[in-house]
Amino acid sequence: MNRMTRLLSNVFRYRETVLVGALVILFAYFAWRAPGFFDAFNLLERSRYWVAPGLMVVPMTFIIATSGIDLSVASILAMSAMVMGLAFRDWGMPMYLAACCAVLTGLAAGALNGGIASYVRIPPLVVTLATMTLFRGVAMGLSRARPVGGFPASFQWLGQGNVFQIPGTAANPVYVPFSVLVLLGVFAVGWGLMHRSWVGRFTELIGENETAARFAGIDVSLLKCLLFTACGGLCGLAAVFHTAFYATAKADTALGMELEVIACVVIGGTRISGGRASMPGALLGLLIFGILQFGLEMSGVRSRNIIIIVGLVLILTAVMNERFGNQYTGGGSG
Amino acid sequence: MKRNLATLMLLAVVPIVMGCGGDSVPDGQEETLVIGVMPKLVGIGFFNAAQRGIEEAGHELGVQIDYDGPTTGDVEQQSRLADTWVARRYDAIAIAPNDPDAIAPVLSRARARNMDVITWDADAQPDARDWFVNQATAASVAHTLMDLMAENAGEDAKYIIITGSLTAANQNIWMEEMEQYRQEQYPDMVNLTPTPIAPGEDQARATQMAADALTTYTELDGIFAITSVALPGAAEALRRAGMADAVFLTGLATPNDMREYVKDGTVTRFALWNPVDLGYLAVHAAVASVRGDLTPGIEVFNAGRLGAVSVVDDEILLGPPMVFDADNIDDYDF
Structure with a gap:
């Protein structure tokens, strides 16, 4: 009996177990309550909406682990999308080059964030709060607030297309979206870097104790700068898939998505004050956020009420993290 | 462990409580x-x-x-x-x-x-x-406006037109239709402004230009203000000039923007789709x-x-x- 309790308590030590449990409960509840929710076709269709925020969740996990934050991710997405749209429509570039422009724009924007934050030593919160407005403004100015459409079908496929049909679904074909596979690939790389390489160890150490990290010989400024730059690059990639999905580049796209991204990371158990990160948790956070929203919509809850419920869940999770977060790391870290 | 379980349960309880307000599609009423x-x-x-x-x-x-x-x-x-x-x-x-x-x-x-x-x-x-x-075919808008003018300012009315910008596509088509309808139905009416007055989407400017027109065109019987900005702008000018009895003003705008001018008799009739x-x-x-x-x-x-x-x-x-x-x-x- 005692052994059983210890086993359970070991399993529940991991925050990810709790998150998986929460996800299972959400699934079970909505499958019972919302007709059409527990349907492979519908779920995979919905998963396309998680690609753009998901691509930004991965680098955000690293940045938050260093005790930083990037509030400008959605604005970088909008600016990159706009540059891509104009490169394609007005500057006569072929589509694949225009898409490269989006990623390059993102990298440049991220480097600007990282450079100011690490080398001028201004807190990332302040830097990215400013660039959040700046990049959004550039997107508005470049496009004169008009959307760009008319992208080729081959490009739209990136966001709307499928790779293969799930075997055994011949009667009601269920397809796997291409963009979702890309997202899973990025998460896999993020997991490897975070939990199986020095990058993750150094990142967490910076968040835990930056001075100690410096004394340990880590080039803290460079690493932080690179993380912000990589984050910008992934925002550019997110812009490509986001634009392909909506077939439109808009300056006011993805409004408020930065909060969704940060929320997913924090739900996933990455401590907002840095030092502790979980890439699987971040993926689970993304899924919980998405499933909660989809399930509520499928049960017919009004849009305005969904905002309230999602907000409540975020507050709850934040409180849990703040209150009990230390326990998971054995109490020795905070 | 107890606290982790509490997280899990809270995450699950929120949607159950809040989801009850939903209006799911009724079962067993396939024909609805x-x-x-x-x-x-x-x-x-x-x-x-x-x-x-x-x-x-x-x-x-x-x-x-x-x-x-x-x-x-x-x-x-x-x-x-x-x-x-x-x-x-x-x-x-x-x-x-x-x-x-x-x-x-x-x-x-x-x-x-x-x-x-x-x-x-x-x-x-x-x-x-x-x-x-x-809701608004060009012909139906044009005919309604011209009929209003004929009924209120006479079938020999001399009128001017205030539009938005000269490139506003909808307004340009409406004005073409108005001119065509004038030639067919009201050949005695005179358009004093073959090139319409164009204050842009700026209500204060519309007021100014309408006031100028009231002094310039002394034989004026009527004014068309065919954007939702131009009509309240022109109404303001007409009210200040105190010429509502001599000049019939009509056009397209929302009831809320026009309410005060209708109440004080400056504008008696205007149009918008219902x-x-x-x-x-x-x-x-x-x-x-x-x-x-x-x-x-x-x-x-x-x-x-x-x-x-x-x-x-x-x-x-x-x-x-x-x-x-x-x-x-x-x-x-x-």
């Missing part, structure tokens, strides 16, 4: 059609008025209406909600899209699953929807389309209290705009 109707955004006067007509038509036709939309004029929220309706397998979607390109992918997905797609208030890419309920009828017609069109009463090539269809409604190609025409005056303006809040 479900129509999802989406405005550009919820909570503003124009669409609140449209909702009255939407629910009226829903009652009349015995169909279930799900009226919901984004809380801001955001096409991405519209897209996600429309995808939810696709997943819930509604029979039809009637949507007022915020962007014609960005809404097209989801509408195509809806049509691929055999849902009927109607656009109203604004159109999407024509190949992404079945029918567009067009949002109640627009919503009513959108639901009738959606239901007729699902039931197979609307087929390509049809020229009229019967839309309840609106009677026989013209259909041109794939557009359903609401008919002439509504005329607002002191007797009816308080029935409308938008």
Whole structure:
């Protein structure tokens, strides 16, 4: 009996177990309550909406682990999308080059964030709060607030297309979206870097104790700068898939998505004050956020009420993290 | 461990408690059609008025209406909600899209699953929807305005036109139609401004230019102000000049912008399409389309209290705009 309790308590030590449990409960509840929710076709269709925020969740996990934050991710997405749209429509570039422009724009924007934050030593919160407005403004100015459409079908496929049909679904074909596979690939790389390489160890150490990290010989400024730059690059990639999905580049796209991204990371158990990160948790956070929203919509809850419920869940999770977060790391870290 | 379990339970309890307000599709009533109707955004006067007509038509036709939309004029929220309706397998979607390109992918997905797609208030890419309920054909706007002028300022009225900018596409077509209708119906009327007065979308400038025109054109009988900015602007000038008895001012604007000028007698009659009828017609069109009463090539269809409604190609025409005056303006809040 005692052994059983210890086993359970070991399993529940991991925050990810709790998150998986929460996800299972959400699934079970909505499958019972919302007709059409527990349907492979519908779920995979919905998963396309998680690609753009998901691509930004991965680098955000690293940045938050260093005790930083990037509030400008959605604005970088909008600016990159706009540059891509104009490169394609007005500057006569072929589509694949225009898409490269989006990623390059993102990298440049991220480097600007990282450079100011690490080398001028201004807190990332302040830097990215400013660039959040700046990049959004550039997107508005470049496009004169008009959307760009008319992208080729081959490009739209990136966001709307499928790779293969799930075997055994011949009667009601269920397809796997291409963009979702890309997202899973990025998460896999993020997991490897975070939990199986020095990058993750150094990142967490910076968040835990930056001075100690410096004394340990880590080039803290460079690493932080690179993380912000990589984050910008992934925002550019997110812009490509986001634009392909909506077939439109808009300056006011993805409004408020930065909060969704940060929320997913924090739900996933990455401590907002840095030092502790979980890439699987971040993926689970993304899924919980998405499933909660989809399930509520499928049960017919009004849009305005969904905002309230999602907000409540975020507050709850934040409180849990703040209150009990230390326990998971054995109490020795905070 | 207890606390982790508490997290898990809280995450699960929230949707159960809050989800109870949902209006899921009733089971076992397969024959009741479900129509999802989406405005550009919820909570503003124009669409609140449209909702009255939407629910009226829903009652009349015995169909279930799900009226919901984004809380801001955001096409991405519209897209996600429309995808939810696709997943819930509604029979039809009637949507007022915020962007014609960005809404097209989801509408195509809806049509691929055999849902009927109607656009109203604004159109999407024509190949992404079945029918567009067009509230303001150029001819109907032009004829209504010219008839108002003839009835109130005489069939030999000398008038000027105040537009938005000279490149405003809708206004230019309306003015062409007005001129054509003048030649056919009111050959004694005189347009003193073959090139219209163009204050842009600037109400103060419209007031200034209207005031100048009142002094320049001494023989003036009437003024058309054909944007929702120009009409209240011109009304302000007319009120300050105290010339409401000598000059008849009409045009297109919303009742809320015009209420004070109608109350004090500066403007007696002006026009705008009726949002109640627009919503009513959108639901009738959606239901007729699902039931197979609307087929390509049809020229009229019967839309309840609106009677026989013209259909041109794939557009359903609401008919002439509504005329607002002191007797009816308080029935409308938008």
